[in-house]
Amino acid sequence: MKGYTMETNISMDTCWGTLGSVRPFPNFRPEKDIADIQSACQQKDVTTLVRIMTNRDNAQRQSLAQNYLSTTSKELTADLKRALSGDLESLMLDLLLTPDQFDAQRLHRAMKGLGTDEETLLEVLCTRSPPQLKGITSAYNKMYQKDLEKDLEGDTSGDFTKLLLALIKKENGTGTVDQDVNCLSEELNGEKADATPWISLLTTRCPDHLRKVLTSLEGAIGQPVDEALEKRFGGLMSGDLKLGLTTLVHCIQNPATYLAKRLQSMKGGVVQGVLVSHCEEDLLIVRVAYLRETGTSLYSALQSQFKGDFQNALLALCRAED
Template sequence: MDPNYFKSYDMCWGTLGTVRPFSNFHPDRDAMEIQAALEKKDAVTLVRILTNRSNAQRQLIAKTFEEITQRDLAAGLKKALSGELEALLLELLMPPLEYEAHRLQQAMAGLGTDEETLLEILCTQSGKQLQEISASYRHFYRKDLEKELKGETSGDFAKLIVALLNKENVAGDVQRDIKFLSASLNGKKAEAGPWIEILTSRDSDHLNKVLFGLEMESGQMVDQALEKKFTGDFQLGLKVLVQCIQNPDVYLAKRLMTKKTPIVQGIMVSHCEDDLLCIRAAYLKLTGMSLYSALQKQYKGDHLQAMLAICRSED
C-alpha cells in the first residue's frame, strides 16, 4: 500500500474510487525513475509508479518523459514488457475518453462482435460522456462511431445500440410509460419500439419507478418478461440495460465474475477513479469473497501486483 494514499491532497471521505492523486507528486522525478526502470526492465518500479498515480498525473508523467528523453513512454513500455502486464500499463496510460473509445474499437475488431462489452460501455456511461467518447473515437480512429456500430449490428438491436449512443433525458409520465411498456408485452409479438424509446430517454430515477410499477402490474420480474417476449441480441441488450438502470454496480460485479482478463481489466481501469469501491462491495455481496482475494486466486507475479494496486485493499 502506498503510504501517501490516505494523504492525497484532494481526497475526501466519500470518494468512490480506489486510485487517487498521489500527494507528493513530481512528474520529472517519476519520469526519471521510469526511464531507469525501462532500461533495466524493472517491472516492479513501473507498476509502483503507474498504479499509484491518477490518470491526469500519468498524462503529465508521459509528457515529461517525452520532454526529457525524446521518446514515447508507451513505446518504451512495449519494448520493456510483454503480455498482460504490458497491456494493463498501456491501458493505464490512455486518457479516459481514449480508453473507452479503444474498448469500443476492440469490441468490434476482427471476426465477430463483443456485444456485451458494447452494451457495458453504452449502458453505464451518461449521454454527455458518450458524446465525448464518440468525438474521441473519431479523433483516434478517423471513423464515425455511430456508423461503425450500425455496421456491426442489425435489426432492433442496432436501433437500441444507436439510441443508447444518443441517449438523452426527456421528461415522461411514469404511469404512461408503464402503460406503453405493458401494452408492448401483451400482443402476440412484443413491440421493441416502446422499450427502446423509453429506456434510452429517461433518467434512472424515473426508469426505476417505471420498472417497479411494471413488475407490480405484471406480477413478474422485468428480466422474466424480457426472456419470454424477446430473443437474441435484442433480449440481451434490454436485459443489460435494465440491470444497469436498476443497479449498475451489481451488473459490473457480475461481469467481473466471468474472470476473463479483458473484462476484468476493462472494468477496473475504467472505474478505478470513479466507483470501483461500490463495485467491490457488490462483488463481495454476490460472491462472499472480496475482489482483492479473487484477484489473488486468478493472477500472479507483477501482473497480480498491478491488479491488486488498482483494486487497492481487502474488503
Template sequence: MDPEYFRSDMCWGTLGTVRPHSNFHPDRDVELLLLALEKKDSATLVRILTNRNNDQRQILAKTFEDLTQKELGAALKKGLSGDLERLLLELMMPPLQYEAYRLQEAMAGVGTDEESLLEILCTRTGPELKQISSIYRHMYKKELEKELRSETSGDFAKLIVALLNKEDVAGLVHKDAETLLQTLNGKKCDAGLWIEILTSRDPDHLRKVLDEVEYQSGLFLEEAFDKRFSGDLRLGLKVLVQCLQNPDLYLAKRINTMKVPLTQRVMVSHCEEDLLSIRAAFIKHTGTSLYSALQNHFKGDLLVALLNICRSED
C-alpha cells in the same frame, strides 16, 4: 503499494480507488521510470503507474517526452509484454479515450463483443457518449455510429444506436409503465417502444417505471424478456435493465468472470469513479472480497497491478 499513497490530508470524498498521489514529483517519477525501463524492472513500473491517478499519469507522459523526445507508451510497449503490457498501456489512456478504445476493441476482428458494447453504452451518460463519439472520430477517422450500425443489425442495431444517442426527456412514470405493460400483454411485443422509452428518460425515472412494470406484470423483467424477445435484442434489453436497476452489481458480475482482459478493463474503466461501490456489490454477490478473489486467479506483476487498482481488502 506505494506507502506514501495513504499519507494524505486531502478529502477522500470519492467512490474511486485510485486517487491523486499526495507527494507527486513527476521529474523524480520519470527518473525512476527510465531506470526501471533500462533494467526491465516491471515491479517499479507497476508501483509508480498504479499509484498515480490518470491526470498525474498524463503529466508523467508529457514529462517523459520532454526529457527523452520519446513517448512513454512506446517505451512501455518495448519493455513489457503480455497482459501486464496491455494493462499499463490502458492505464496511460485518458478515461474517455479509453472508452473509445474499448468500443473499437469490441468491434475488432472476427465477431463482435456485443456485451462489451452494451456495458459501455449503458453505463455512460448521454453527454459522455457524445464526447466519446468525438474522440473515436479523432482516433480512428471513422464515425462511431456508422461503425456500430455496420457491426449490428435489426432491432438490436436500433437499440445500440439509440443508446449512443440517448438523452433525458420528460415523462410520466404511470404512462410509460402502462405503455410497456401493453407491449408485454399483446400478441407481439413492440421492441421499438422499449427502445424509445429506455433510451430517452433519466435513470431515476426509469427505475420507477421498471418497478411499476414488474409489480403490475408479476414478472421480473428478465423473465418477461425471455418470453417475448430473442437473440442480441434480448441480451441488450437485459443488460440495459440491469444497468438501470443496479449498475454496481452488473459490473461486479462482469469482473467476476476473472477473464483477462475483461476483468482488468472494467477495473481500469471504473477505478477513479465508483470501484468502491462495485467492490461492495462484488462481496455481497460472491461472499468474497474482490481483493481476495483476484489473488485466487492472477499472479505475478499483473496481480500486483490489479491489487493496487483494487486498493484494499473489504
C-alpha cells in the same frame, strides 16, 4: 488482509468524497516520476513501473506522458513497450489512455476482426452517461478516423443496431412514471413483440426516473422486468436484442451489481476493462456488490485467478480487501 501497498502520505481528506479506489497522488512530482520511470524502463524494473502507474490518477498519468516526452524526447508508451510484455504491457498502456480513449478502444476491439463482442459493447454503452458517450464517440472518431455510428451499423443488425445507436445518443430526459409504465405494459400485452417502446423509453429518460418506472412495472406485471423481457424477446432471431434490453435494465436498476456479475467471469480482458474504466469512478461500490454476490472479496478473487506482475497491477487498482 491488506491490499497492495499504496504509496504513503495520502491524507484522509484526499480519500473523502470519492467512490474510486485510485485517487490523485498528493505528493505528485512529475520530474521525480519521470526519472524513476526512465530508470525502471532501462532496467526492466517492473515493480517500480506498477507502483507509479497505479498510484497516480489519470490526469497525473497524462501529465507524466506529456512531460516524459518533453524531458526525454521519447514517448512513454514506446519505453513501456520495450520494458514490458504480455498482459502487463497491455494494462500499463491502457492506463495511459484518457477515459474516453480507453472506452473508445474497447468499443473498437469489440467490433474488430471476426465476430462481435456484444457484451463489451453493451457494458460500455449501457454504463456511461450522455456526456461521457459524447466524449467516447468523439475519441473513437479521432483515434480510428471512423464514425462510431457507422461502425456499429456495419457490425450489427436489426433492432439490436437500433438499440446501440439509441444508446450512443442517450438522453437524461424526464417523463411521467404512470404513462411510461402503461406504455411498457401495453407492449408486453401486445400480440407481437415490439422493441421500439423499450428502446425509446430506456434511452431517453434519466436513471432515477427509469428506476421508478421499472419498479412500478414489476409491481404491475408481477415479475422482474428482465424475466418479462426474456420471455418477450427470447426468440432465436432476437438473441442480441434480448441481451441488449436485459443488460440495459440491469444497468439501470443497479450498475454496480451488473459490473460485479461481469467480473465473476474472471476473464482477463473483462477484468482489466472494468478495473481500468471504474477504478477512479465507482470501483468501491462494485467491490461491495461483488462481495455481496459471491461471498468473496474481489481482491481475493483476483489473487486466486491471476499471477505475477499482472496480478500485482490488478490488485493495485482494486486496492484493498473487503
